[in-house]
Amino acid sequence: MIAAKTVGSQPLSIGVRWLPLSAVARRNPEEVPETDQAELNELSESTSGYHGTLNIRNKVTGNLCAGHRVLLVVSQIPVVGPNSNGLRPVVTPVNVGINVEITT
Secondary structure (H helix, E strand, C coil): CECCCCCCCCCEEEEEEECCCCHHHHHCHHHCCCCCHHHHHHHHHHCCCEEEEEEECCCCEEEEEEEEEEEEEEEEEEEEECCEEEEEEEEEEEEEEEEEEEEC
16 A cells, blocks of 8 residues: 655655455455455454555665564484483574565
8 A cells, every 4th residue: 555645756655564364365365355544454453463664765675574583493403311312403583474675
């Protein structure tokens, strides 16, 4: 959604929202109903999701990241000691959220 129009090199404010869809909507995205700005604001307030705003000018690329990181166990290493053994987890951080790049 574009929150402000551009004329020449006037600033442009772009709001981005990512909202989780139901399983039915993921299978049939064309069936997701159109909403106006007020309905979208209300929906984003009532559900969990990510959002952000880019304030840029013409001929500029802007990046927006919203989300959080979680640690994911990708493998395990066997550890053996005297009279004991176990597994040491190997973890990697995973970004969960959105990353948007917009060039005007």
